[in-house]
Amino acid sequence: MIEEIFDEKVKELELKANEARQLLIETLLEAGSGHSAGPLGMADIFTAFYFHILNHDPKNPDLEDRDRLILSNGHICPIRYVLMAKAGYFPVEELKTLRKINSRLQGHPHREALPGVETTSGPLGEGLSQAIGIALAAKLDKKDYQVYVLTSDGEHQEGNTWEAAMFAGKHKLNNLTQVIDRNNIQIDGFTENVMPLEPLKEKYLAFGWEVLEVDGNNIKAFVDTIKQARAVFEKPVCIIAHTIPGLGVSFMEKDFTWHGKPPNKEEADKALKELRTLQGRIMSEHQ
Amino acid sequence: MAATKFMLNKDLKLNEKLFDQDVEQRATRDGFGDALVELGQKDPNIVVLTADLSESTRTDGFQKKFPERFFEVGVAEQNMAAIAAGLATTGKTAFISSYATFSPGKNWETIRTTIVYNNANVKVAGHHSGIMTGPDGATHQATEDIAITRVLPNIEVFVPCDAIEAKKATLEAGKTLGPVYLRYTRDKTPIITTDETPFDKAKIQTFWLSENPKATIFATGYMLYYALLAAKNLEAQGINVIVANVATIKPADENTIIELARQTGKVITAEDHQIAGGMGGMIAEILAKKHPTLIEFVGLQDTFAESGNWKDLLKKYKMDETAIEEAVKRIIIRN
Numbered sequence: 001m002i003e004e005i006f007d008e009k010v011k012e013l014e015l016k017a018n019e020a021r022q023l024l025i026e027t028l029l030e031a032g033s034g035h036s037a038g039p040l041g042m043a044d045i046f047t048a049f050y051f052h053i054l055n056h057d058p059k060n061p062d063l064e065d066r067d068r069l070i071l072s073n074g075h076i077c078p079i080r081y082v083l084m085a086k087a088g089y090f091p092v093e094e095l096k097t098l099r100k101i102n103s104r105l106q107g108h109p110h111r112e113a114l115p116g117v118e119t120t121s122g123p124l125g126e127g128l129s130q131a132i133g134i135a136l137a138a139k140l141d142k143k144d145y146q147v148y149v150l151t152s153d154g155e156h157q158e159g160n161t162w163e164a165a166m167f168a169g170k171h172k173l174n175n176l177t178q179v180i181d182r183n184n185i186q187i188d189g190f191t192e193n194v195m196p197l198e199p200l201k202e203k204y205l206a207f208g209w210e211v212l213e214v215d216g217n218n219i220k221a222f223v224d225t226i227k228q229a230r231a232v233f234e235k236p237v238c239i240i241a242h243t244i245p246g247l248g249v250s251f252m253e254k255d256f257t258w259h260g261k262p263p264n265k266e267e268a269d270k271a272l273k274e275l276r277t278l279q280g281r282i283m284s285e286h287q
Numbered sequence: 288m289a290a291t292k293f294m295l296n297k298d299l300k301l302n303e304k305l306f307d308q309d310v311e312q313r314a315t316r317d318g319f320g321d322a323l324v325e326l327g328q329k330d331p332n333i334v335v336l337t338a339d340l341s342e343s344t345r346t347d348g349f350q351k352k353f354p355e356r357f358f359e360v361g362v363a364e365q366n367m368a369a370i371a372a373g374l375a376t377t378g379k380t381a382f383i384s385s386y387a388t389f390s391p392g393k394n395w396e397t398i399r400t401t402i403v404y405n406n407a408n409v410k411v412a413g414h415h416s417g418i419m420t421g422p423d424g425a426t427h428q429a430t431e432d433i434a435i436t437r438v439l440p441n442i443e444v445f446v447p448c449d450a451i452e453a454k455k456a457t458l459e460a461g462k463t464l465g466p467v468y469l470r471y472t473r474d475k476t477p478i479i480t481t482d483e484t485p486f487d488k489a490k491i492q493t494f495w496l497s498e499n500p501k502a503t504i505f506a507t508g509y510m511l512y513y514a515l516l517a518a519k520n521l522e523a524q525g526i527n528v529i530v531a532n533v534a535t536i537k538p539a540d541e542n543t544i545i546e547l548a549r550q551t552g553k554v555i556t557a558e559d560h561q562i563a564g565g566m567g568g569m570i571a572e573i574l575a576k577k578h579p580t581l582i583e584f585v586g587l588q589d590t591f592a593e594s595g596n597w598k599d600l601l602k603k604y605k606m607d608e609t610a611i612e613e614a615v616k617r618i619i620i621r622n
Contacts, residue, residue, distance in 0.1 A: 070373075110404070110405075111376070111405050111406070112404075112405070112406050118376065119372070119373070119376065119401065119405060120400055120401065120404050120405040121400070122400065123396055123397075123400050125365070126365070126369045126397055126400060126401050127369075129365070129366045129368075129369030129370045129372075129373065129397075129401075130369045130370070130372050130373035130376070130401055131373060132366075132370050132373060133369065133370040133371060133372060133373020133374040133375070133376070133377075133381075134373040134374070134376060134377055135373075136358065136370070136373070136374060137373070137374050137376075137377035137378075137379055138377070140334075140355065140356065140379075141377070159365070160363075160365040160366055160369065160397070163360075163361075163363035163365060163366035164366050164369070164370075166361070166363075167360060167361075167363070167366060167370070
């Protein structure tokens with residue numbers, strides 16, 4: 001059961017998301033490679049999952065009845081790592097090892113490397129299928145944990161995604177909730193230029209899913225939408241979460257050239273200054 | 288003169304009627320189907336997925352007995368592989384079943400990432416392997432599947448020689464924790480082993496023994512029958528060989544491979560698969576490093592085959608017992 005979210009908790013989570021963005025910039029700078037825009041855009045959603053939505057125990061990542069959070073577009077894993085660290089899965093200090101030798105924090109997430117990572121991912125279009133497998137197992141085992149899978153809009157160009165969408169519709173997997181990060185960018189440009197995905201909502205409706213849309217950078221709205229999704233009993237739910245890639249760092253926002261690169265020192269300093277200023281604004285509202 | 292002295296390894300309790308005209312024949316895929324039902328009865332965590340090929344890949348028996356644990360994914364091999372990986376993360380043992388050209392062919396990267404690297408307890412059953420698939424043509428004849436699976440770290444690769452061994456190998460896979468690739472063939476082939484024949488996935492077994500052998504033939508899958516036929520024919524010509532059954536391609540039984548190479552000095556490999564990257568490649572990699580030995584490779588020679596009766600194809604592509612005999616004769620005069 002997901003608790004109702006009130007203003008005070010929302011503010012607390014917004015603050016956490018801002019801290020997460022700062023940690024992310026520091027982590028990417030240290031790593032020297034990796035993705036910036038997608039992770040920044042998904043900071044709010046990951047914060048909502050780890051600090052409000054999921055039934056989980058960072059100290060017992062294999063908890064049998066935990067909710068599953070599957071990340072299909074593995075390249076945005078730095079923000080997942082940041083929130084996992086903040087939630088207590090591993091020391092925040094370990095974020096400095098991202099993408100380095102002997103690290104548990106692989107460049108794309110690996111289940112065998114880090115407890116709490118549910119699936120190995122990176123190659124696109126595979127996460128929805130894996131989440132379906134877990135949702136089927138929950139049904140077989142009569143477990144009532146929820147399976148959440150985060151996918152990207154770009155990976156909807158993979159045929160595998162639609163194979164999975166068909167299957168979930170056929171089996172009416174009501175314990176499966178997909179959140180699509182609709183940030184409109186991919187490596188080679190804007191999704192609608194590279195290979196149009198619209199009308200995305202109508203496609204999922206046609207495949208037998210319930211479809212909800214939300215501002216993915218509004219934590220309260222997102223939590224409310226997840227609660228709404230949980231109330232759907234007859235089919236799987238797809239939440240199209242509209243996010244702003246690079247959110248919080250003005251020169252990264254909505255710019256697809258920031259999809260696959262990290263900031264340099266100068267850019268990181270500028271980004272952190274912007275994020276801290278925003279943090280100051282949020283805090284001052286409460287002081 | 289007395290009838291040809293059969294030199295089948297007595298300790299292995301092989302089929303004594305192996306060389307009879309009316310030898311019992313059965314397809315390895317049938318052994319797979321039998322084993323799935325048995326596994327399903329023993330273990331409630333066994334689940335089976337198929338991609339619109341339940342009857343021809345023999346998952347229909349399991350489907351009838353355990354419909355709630357059977358998943359028809361339609362013509363979607365990538366989806367099948369990744370769903371199985373998801374099921375396995377919860378403690379299920381998942382078998383995925385299709386033609387080998389599609390799985391592990393078409394969905395290879397999905398298998399690599401979500402099953403093998405992910406260390407998911409999934410068994411990939413590849414059917415209709417080899418040019419034995421015959422009339423369907425090269426599109427459906429998987430002749431690269433051993434190469435593309437054995438190259439992956441953290442996977443075991445089994446290629447059973449007959450329906451009985453196919454059942455045992457499948458049961459073994461069900462007990463093995465982690466990714467396994469199993470290779471099956473379509474048509475009926477002679478039953479070589481018996482229920483009493485010991486199956487040890489860690490061991491290469493010598494099925495044909497002789498005194499002062501001049502070479503060892505390593506064979507895998509149903510090609511073992513043709514290797515044994517070749518050995519029998521060669522014996523009549525005064526050429527003694529050993530025939531070994533390579534039922535497990537990976538992990539390789541290095542000790543036996545080296546020991547047999549040392550004992551006989553020459554090696555022939557025989558498989559219904561491309562020579563490049565197949566079982567012969569595995570043998571060559573080991574011997575080149577540990578005990579350099581002359582090798583002749585019998586298999587598909589860097590070409591696609593074609594439609595046709597598979598026995599005609601074996602002859603045309605130089606993969607039948609005659610081809611194996613010729614390979615032995617070539618190698619024993621090489622230095």
